[in-house]
Amino acid sequence: MPDLPEYNGSWSMIYSLFRRWGKSGIFDRMLTVLAADPDDESVMLDA
Numbered sequence: 001m002p003d004l005p006e007y008n009g010s011w012s013m014i015y016s017l018f019r020r021w022g023k024s025g026i027f028d029r030m031l032t033v034l035a036a037d038p039d040d041e042s043v044m045l046d047a
Contacts, residue, residue: 004011021027
């Protein structure tokens with residue numbers, strides 16, 4: 001079972017939202033907006 005705090009809801013609901021947002025292009029739009037005005041003060045990498 002994934003490690004999610006209970007206040008976030010069930011893991012299956014979070015997974016469904018993540019998949020739906022991914023398919024609808026929300027993450028692509030978020031990254032486009034964030035890349036338009038980069039803030040080099042804090043940089044994070046996730047692998």
